[in-house]
Amino acid sequence: MHFTKQDIENLDKQTRVHFINSLSGFKSANLIGSVDNQGQENLAIVSSVFHLGAHPPLVGMIIRPHSVPRHTLENILQTGHYTINHINADIVEKAHQTSARYNKDVSEFTAVGLTPHYNANCIAPFVKESKLKMALALRSTQTIELNQTELVIGEITDVYLEDDKAYCQDGFLDLEKLNTVAISGLDRYHTTSGLTRLSYAKPNTTLQTLNVTSLK
Amino acid sequence: MHFTKQDIENLDKQTRVHFINSLSGFKSANLIGSVDNQGQENLAIVSSVFHLGAHPPLVGMIIRPHSVPRHTLENILQTGHYTINHINADIVEKAHQTSARYNKDVSEFTAVGLTPHYNANCIAPFVKESKLKMALALRSTQTIELNQTELVIGEITDVYLEDDKAYCQDGFLDLEKLNTVAISGLDRYHTTSGLTRLSYAKPNTTLQTLNVTSLK
Numbered sequence: 001m002h003f004t005k006q007d008i009e010n011l012d013k014q015t016r017v018h019f020i021n022s023l024s025g026f027k028s029a030n031l032i033g034s035v036d037n038q039g040q041e042n043l044a045i046v047s048s049v050f051h052l053g054a055h056p057p058l059v060g061m062i063i064r065p066h067s068v069p070r071h072t073l074e075n076i077l078q079t080g081h082y083t084i085n086h087i088n089a090d091i092v093e094k095a096h097q098t099s100a101r102y103n104k105d106v107s108e109f110t111a112v113g114l115t116p117h118y119n120a121n122c123i124a125p126f127v128k129e130s131k132l133k134m135a136l137a138l139r140s141t142q143t144i145e146l147n148q149t150e151l152v153i154g155e156i157t158d159v160y161l162e163d164d165k166a167y168c169q170d171g172f173l174d175l176e177k178l179n180t181v182a183i184s185g186l187d188r189y190h191t192t193s194g195l196t197r198l199s200y201a202k203p204n205t206t207l208q209t210l211n212v213t214s215l216k
Numbered sequence: 217m218h219f220t221k222q223d224i225e226n227l228d229k230q231t232r233v234h235f236i237n238s239l240s241g242f243k244s245a246n247l248i249g250s251v252d253n254q255g256q257e258n259l260a261i262v263s264s265v266f267h268l269g270a271h272p273p274l275v276g277m278i279i280r281p282h283s284v285p286r287h288t289l290e291n292i293l294q295t296g297h298y299t300i301n302h303i304n305a306d307i308v309e310k311a312h313q314t315s316a317r318y319n320k321d322v323s324e325f326t327a328v329g330l331t332p333h334y335n336a337n338c339i340a341p342f343v344k345e346s347k348l349k350m351a352l353a354l355r356s357t358q359t360i361e362l363n364q365t366e367l368v369i370g371e372i373t374d375v376y377l378e379d380d381k382a383y384c385q386d387g388f389l390d391l392e393k394l395n396t397v398a399i400s401g402l403d404r405y406h407t408t409s410g411l412t413r414l415s416y417a418k419p420n421t422t423l424q425t426l427n428v429t430s431l432k
Contacts, residue, residue: 001383003375004337008273015387020270022389023350023372025302026398026408027267028241050266051243052278053363054236057224060278060360062268086241089411093423100417111419121220134239139362144276146355146369147269153362156239159219167217171231172401173238182242182398182408185388187415187426190408192242195305195397197404201316203327207309210403 022185029183031095032061033083033116033125034075041116041125043108044069045098047183049084057156059084059136065148071104073141073150080138081123082154085130088179092189094129121158131162131178165214172197174212238401245399247311248277249299249332249341250291257332257341259324260285261314263399265300273372275300275352281364287320289357289366296354297339298370301346304395308405310345337374347378347394381430388413390428 003019011019027047035041046069048062063073076082087095097112109116109125116125122135136154143150161167166177175192182190199208219235227235243263251257262285264278279289292298303311313328325332325341332341338351352370359366377383382393391408398406415424 001375001377001380003377005373008372008375011387013271016273017270018384018387019389020273020372021267022387022391023273023300023348023375024265024267024275025244025246025396026242026391028243030241048266049240050264050278051237051240052360053280053365054233055229056363057232057236057239058363059240062266062276064269084239092412093414096414097417097423100419100421102419106419132239140360144268144356144369147272147274149269151367153360156224156236157221159217159224159239161217161219164217168234171227171234171238172404173235175238175242175400176406180241181411182406184391184408188388188413188428189411190392190398191411192398192400192406192408195405195407196308198309198312199403201313203316203318203322205316207313212404 018185026182026184026190029087029095029181029189031085031087031098031127031130032069032072033085033127034072035079035124036075037078040105041107041109042071042075043098043114043127044072045087045095052153058139058153059156060151060153063150063152073152076138076152077141079123082136083122083124083126084134084136085127086132086178086180088131089181089191090179091129092181096187126160132180133160134158168212168214172212174214234401242398242400242406245303245311245397245405247301247303247314247343247346248285248288249301249343250288251295251340252291253294256321257323257325258287258291259314259330259343260288261303261311268369274355274369275372276367276369279366279368289368292354292368293357295339298352299338299340299342300350300352301343302348302394302396304347305397305407306395307345308397312403342376348396349376350374384428384430388428390430
């Protein structure tokens, strides 16, 4: 099957949204916790969180114009802080339900049945049911002029890992031990199976398989 | 386990790289095909390709400073075109090997044993063994000032889907039919299993499970 630029243009809007959203490959599945200056909390599912750098530890995410997580963006701009929480297989339906257009005065935590968890290191709520939680400090926002999406970049200030068996000897995390899921397209969720872990590649050198061995 | 900002700072460099790269969740697995103005071809594995918008169909990717895919960035800037090719389970080792630091005059296609495929719609080579291939036209590049990474944004001009059974009735693609893999951390590859596909969420409405049914 070959889709030209014109074929893509000719798709009806919803078909094009599903199709184009499928093309980039598998996506991360995270819940973004935030509060506004009055303490009104918000929780939004986002599939656009991506690694941006390890030193400083930076994470980017894309917020679309007029999308539901705009409350999230407003909150982050007000407080400068937010949380990122991995979605695991046990909370997929609740996480997906946060994408409904709730009014600003509704906490998605309450609406979908997830538990907000606060600690002294971050003003924004974590998701208690998530097994990998991060606190972030906002570092920059910029508008992508091509389509008016917003690129939000934060620095990771704290990481909470529920199961230390996921922490491997070289710093690598075994996300399968945390039941972290992946997303494809707009709305499909996947569990994963480890295929292989491969050594640092060098020219003319055969790749080795690396162990995924926890410290504990 | 709690890692503070200082704990992260204190990790040795390689441990920190593995750890922070694991935090964003699952990542897409793609090969970027490009050529320079003299036709010297290049192929690079990239885990940072992400969906940016459906209309126009835009895809972003992050190129790190001094990283191997800098040849890719130079080529894209020269020609304005590149390809994105999904990595499937059959070509994981070859795809990973493209990350070795080959000299500019070496084609990674030849070095790792993948087959370049050219057609009239794109100056850059596709990966014949990939089951989902896209041609892109460069739309913008911008430097992320926080860490000097480069955000490269392209518009999808052509999509080639090998197996039409992956195309579902509403435009959604079943990536599992294409054996597309996901990446975690720097170097682990995963196959996936569909957990569920969920309907558009609305407040006070129960989610429905959607079918993943091919057109053919």
